[in-house]
Amino acid sequence: MSLRPFHLAFPVRDLAEARAFYGGLMGCAEGRSSEEWIDFDFYGHQIVAHTGGEAGDRASNPVDGHDVPVPHFGVVLTMEDWQALADRLVAAGVEFAIEPTIRFKGQPGEQATMFFRDPSGNALEMKAFANDAMLFAT
Structure with a gap:
């Protein structure tokens, strides 16, 4: 079985912050985007930062x-x-x-x-x- 890319959507409080962190610091290429979300190439996988707040669970x-x-x-x-x-x-x-x-x-x-x-x-x-x-x- 060949491995396929995974997809993960997650909440962020600010898209500019997410763009700087994932695109700038982590070096993930940016894909499609809107005013509410940004796709990133996360080492061959698709992650999507969506506006909607901060991560809630700190367990x-x-x-x-x-x-x-x-x-x-x-x-x-x-x-x-x-x-x-x-x-x-x-x-x-x-x-x-x-x-x-x-x-x-x-x-x-x-x-x-x-x-x-x-x-x-x-x-x-x-x-x-x-x-x-x-x-x-x-």
Whole structure:
């Protein structure tokens, strides 16, 4: 089965802020837009920022010694792309919910991960595996 791009729509408080964050800082190309929404190319997937407020749920669950924000979304990058994005976010002074780190060291599913929020409070997790075959490892 070939993988198809996912689609995710999410609330933002301000489209200009979303455009600066996703387009400017994250480097996501902008697609179609209106006065109420913007499509972004999120590493080959379609995400759509819709006006409508800030993210409401700020719950978390413990994972490997960190409080992981729930809900969250993101994408699995190559290790090289993950490191480049981590470096760009650190240089920009982004506040991390979980700093760029390696999770599950020496275990199945070892991965690079980082969590941060967009200006509207939506939590993102960007991750990478040294071996993509470990994505669903148990």
